[in-house]
Amino acid sequence: MPDDPFSAFQAFKASLDAIKLTLEALRLGKDMLPDSDEKTKAEEALVLAYTSAEQATSLLAVQLEFKLCKCEFPGTPMTFVRHDPTTGQEIVKCPKCDTEYPPELEPIPPPMSGPTWRT
Numbered sequence: 569m570p571d572d573p574f575s576a577f578q579a580f581k582a583s584l585d586a587i588k589l590t591l592e593a594l595r596l597g598k599d600m601l602p603d604s605d606e607k608t609k610a611e612e613a614l615v616l617a618y619t620s621a622e623q624a625t626s627l628l629a630v631q632l633e634f635k636l637c638k639c640e641f642p643g644t645p646m647t648f649v650r651h652d653p654t655t656g657q658e659i660v661k662c663p664k665c666d667t668e669y670p671p672e673l674e675p676i677p678p679p680m681s682g683p684t685w686r687t
């Protein structure tokens with residue numbers, strides 16, 4: 569294992585990406601199989617394997633202190649897009665649903681005024 573833990577995380581992420589690509593290739597290949605019990609079992613196994621790879625990716629992101637978007641389970645790592653020009657705070661965005669964090673501040677509504685009476 570490399571001395572730099574971030575390099576280890578990068579290697580792990582690259583491995584997860586390779587696994588996901590392999591699973592996608594298998595998913596495309598299983599569509600060429602005739603309908604059968606084996607095909608159904610292969611589909612179920614691929615779904616479980618892909619879900620596990622996604623969970624591992626989320627766990628890795630948490631270890632690297634990425635914020636997770638909750639639009640999907642197990643959570644999508646949000647990536648840096650810019651710094652807030654006023655506060656300098658880091659703004660991150662979900663690559664799946666485009667949600668930004670922190671959310672943009674809503675304009676403050678004007679204070680409610682009482683009823684106006686016509687005279």
Ligand SMILES: [Zn+2]
Nearest residue numbers: 637639662665
């Ligand atoms: Zn999202």
